[in-house]
Amino acid sequence: MDVLNELLGLATTSIFIENILLASFLGMCSFLAVSKRVDTAMGLGIAVIFVLVITGPANWIVNQFLLEPGALAWVSPELASVDLSFLRFICFIATIAAMVQFVEMALEKFSPALYTALGIFLPLIAVNCAILGVSLFMVEREYNFTETVVYSASSGVGWWLAIIAMAAIREKLTYSDMPKGLEGLGITMITTGLMAMGFMCFAGINLKKEKAPERQEQVVLEQVGETEKINLHARVVGGEK
């Protein structure tokens, strides 16, 4: 029950509170390029979820069994002292590119309908920083396998949510009257800022028991474990977390 609760907390945190796009700024380029219409945004969003769910765990396996210090011990005991973590970037990006290629081929063979719907977006995704970012964050925060799966999936959902919302707003923005220089990119950034501000309000639903989000070190949202009730009294922490 405890584990489930923790995973649920992780999911809500990464979808809403620490939304990969609005709080960590990952995947901005394709977000700005493809958020002009809701249906294309939908296609890209789903493709991102799809690829994230595959590459996150794949990279976790690569990291755990090849790259971590001492990870090669399963090959032979002599290799236990080898530390390949400096190869992390290149291995991750290679895994991602290979996985995207593989997903593309598999889709083409087994589900042509889905392939035509997602097809044009898949190559774009290999260089989407959200994908690499999720893999790097997973290493930095030392998630285990289940946590990685949940984190990857919910980051994808968070990204999808943000791009759909943005596309819907931009469709309306087309008809509004604004200064010439602000049109297009300028107003999109400002709207995204307002959206990010809105998403910050979700901080109240933090279900996680452990430490609060990094940036708010002084204020800790304390949760009472047994009653599952969130005690919203912000408390200034002296030295301990």
Place this chain on the structure above:
Amino acid sequence: MGSISKQIKEASWQSNPIAYQVLGICSALAVTVDIKNALIMSGAVLVVLSGSNMTISLLRNLIPHRIRIIVQLAIVSTLVILVDQILSAFMYQQAKGLSVFIGLIITNCIILGRAEAFAMANGPLASLWDAIGNALGYGWVLVVIGFVRELFGSGTVFGFTVIPEFAYRAGYVNNGLMVLAPAAFIILGLIIWVSKELGGASGE
């Protein structure tokens, strides 16, 4: 010499990578809580971009067209690994502060965008100037955002306190929103607006 400075100026102002080409926004927002991080990040991008643009331009006739993306990614990630190792060896604290964003230079669209759009079609020297121009264009936007966020968010510039003590006593408070994500988006939006009005990056 004239053509070089013209090329650099054009890349960093008229077709600024962030404001006009819409490239590399991710890191532009994430690392700009203060100027120092913004400067380190710009430096890292300058090194990687010049290196990758030159290498790719030298290899442009050897790279098979179909697998060019993966070749470019391999070159870029090698350079990023180098930069990351150097940073964590000599500036460990700052490298830690930049967290995953050094690694994310690999997928920074400026690098691949310039490789694809410029280095694949031009000679190594021209590509180097193009890289420098673009990195400078990226850098100044980062530093401006970093300056505004640091000044209003923490009352400091380069880590030195500039808002005088009596201002705080008179009731001035640091704007906590500035260090959070939304402010970065809004400031970048305003910078884009201003630079378009001044005739810098023009058009969509």
